[in-house]
Amino acid sequence: MHTTRRHFFKKTLTLAAYTLSLALPKTSVGNWLASGFSRQAIEPILAELFSGQTLQTSNKIHLKLPKVAENGSVVPITITSSIDNIDTIYILSEKNPVPLIAKFTLAPELETYIGARFKMKETCDVIVIVHADHQYYQIRQKVKVTLGGCGG
């Protein structure tokens, strides 16, 4: 009886320490936005990232994005904008299990230009949100995915 209980506590403690060691680096690595990159629907993510902010739709953000993506696992995107002083760019895919794809910060030394490749699970809107001069601007574009691409 004693041994089993001791074993039980020992195992629980080890397991707890192990889970903690797994969980800790994930949240502490270079203040990576663990909560932003969690598995959620799009609305809670937007609410969390941009709480109390209005996301103005702007036609000054230009996306080079295919209308039809044959392979959802590699969707190329190029973002440019004529809005001045953009310091942060967010890419989101509305129906991905993890909607937030990436967040880029841009120093003034860089042009407002980002090229990347990302995955799309299914046909949905791709949302690009930029932050400039304490304002958020967004643009949406629908991408039709013929072959879902979360498989790598």
Added chain:
Amino acid sequence: MAKVSTIKIRSKRFDDHTLIRTLIAHPMETGRNKNEETGEFIPAHFIQTLTFKHNDKLVSECHMGVGVSKNPFFSFKIKSAKAGDKITISWQDNLGYRDTKEQIIQ
């Protein structure tokens, strides 16, 4: 980490900007894919942060999740860069692996 760098950097100078392209060899596993032989989930393994420095000054920091494609590709444009400038690109993933590469603009 590995003997061969996982990072490839290409730079090209234009009249008014310098285009930097980078390709990183990384599986970017979402944690939802199954190993076809064993039927077990392949653990999530993806890059979380990527930093891009120009002459040791941080010019872009990218935070990403599992939504970025396998072997991630990124491109940036520097407004004013000249031959001999140093570009440094580093990444770190959720399992603690990391890599860094420097490149001199030609």
